[in-house]
Amino acid sequence: MIYTVTLNPTIDRLLFLEGTLTKGKNNRLEKIAYDIGGKGHHGSYAMNQQKVKNQALGFCGTTNENKLEKILADKDIQHDFVEVYGKATRESYVILEAEVGGSILITEKGFRVTDYDSELLYEKIESKVQKDDIVLIAGSLPPGFELNDLEDLLNRLKKIGCFIACDLSGEALKKAVEIGVNFIKPNRFEIQELIPSEANFLDRLRELSKKIDYVIVSLGKDGSICSHAGELLQVSTPIVGLVNDTGAGDCFVGTFLASFSLKKPLKECLSLASACAADHIQYSDSTTFSIKAARKLQKKVTIQTLT
């Protein structure tokens, strides 16, 4: 079983412009759509595509819960949230220009959670997670959930002995490395921050790998590098037409962990994850991809051992 934990969930409001975004003019919308946001939720969607059982945990606000529930039901995402009364799950604005690839992302901070809310989440997690499970903690920390709360959560998970994957950034990522988790997905810049030495990039990565079982460094369109058990694997990304890259990294992580939970060989996990993320960025929303189309793209993914 996999659990995804989204501490600061969001509803993505996709704003489809009639043209390109221009200051000083009225930018008219062609249409609006909604999608789930939050890295953990995106991960759950990706896991579903391989039919790997998973449940989304985390916080949600009650004032717009119907809206979130509707989207989760549409995407068939099983979930069990700690409801924070009187608060609204934040929204993220994803601006999509006509005939221009990529997107412009604007995010709200999210509602403040209390120690009581956090305690409810810990209880829920401890009542569910078993030693053989995988837990993905992904996305930003909401106001009120501080680094010491993250430390508390990670220590509880370590006590259970499950596989802990973290898709975090900044200080939260540093904390995850300090505590020692099983999987992280930093970018190139974050590697430099995590291992501040004079060594070159690959040596820094090797250094980091002594503490973390699986380190996958995302390099955007240049693919990724996975460091595991003393081996560095460079994974390419198939070339596709970019529509909206929001959620591409989450798609990668979700697919990787699903394949990993199915005990697939590491190279198979990596190539499918790269292919699914590439397929995803051809869609306009934050989650969708086709596992069938991805399996075709997977044949184009190359994996090279770096020395």
Add this chain to the structure above:
Amino acid sequence: MIYTVTLNPTIDRLLFLEGTLTKGKNNRLEKIAYDIGGKGHHGSYAMNQQKVKNQALGFCGTTNENKLEKILADKDIQHDFVEVYGKATRESYVILEAEVGGSILITEKGFRVTDYDSELLYEKIESKVQKDDIVLIAGSLPPGFELNDLEDLLNRLKKIGCFIACDLSGEALKKAVEIGVNFIKPNRFEIQELIPSEANFLDRLRELSKKIDYVIVSLGKDGSICSHAGELLQVSTPIVGLVNDTGAGDCFVGTFLASFSLKKPLKECLSLASACAADHIQYSDSTTFSIKAARKLQKKVTIQTLT
């Protein structure tokens, strides 16, 4: 009495960014605020500042009516809308970057109104408006409210014999000129569209003035030109620090019509309108200005007769 008619109202969602808007990164929000949108509503707010009695008319959706009502109450805007059941008043997104003047505006299309809704609006207007009243029709036409509906509305107002001011654009503006109203506020480009001749700009404006009592051409930071009774007046705009220019034109029109209804001399109407609009763009929202501060700025406004 002045009536403002906003056919396609909107709630402005002001998105205050922590930095400048950048594609490919997460643009975090410092805060969110709401304001009334819709050119007629902005006009009503401006009229209130001179304590000129007015009422906002038009359509509104019922599903988010509480939100609209709250903002209208905060701004003390008297109103009597035709409620369109099961629809939501559209939102406009006003993106404000940190330490950068101006704003980026994104607008939804708005809900579709039916002939029945339009008929209810006509009845409401005909039951209220008297010969001595001023009616301002401002903003875009909602889906379902076509040019022939606008023609119908204008003809009914002409039958009453009230003063008709139109702050419209594109085909709706052309229709207002064709029917013959008392006041329009085109921009320089629209003058060329309305009078497609070989004549120079001022001659075209003179030509247009034969049909329309008051034509005020907005020239942005270069002020405006008012054409009335064969005279062309160039009005300067005081130099101020730009924060958000959304609603500046509406502030000008609302202030002008309020002064006009108080039978102030034309030059007084124009200089106060220019000063209020200038004061307004120093605020971050779509409506606010200080009539007291504007009266000081008014002294800096110059008005020159063009020959």
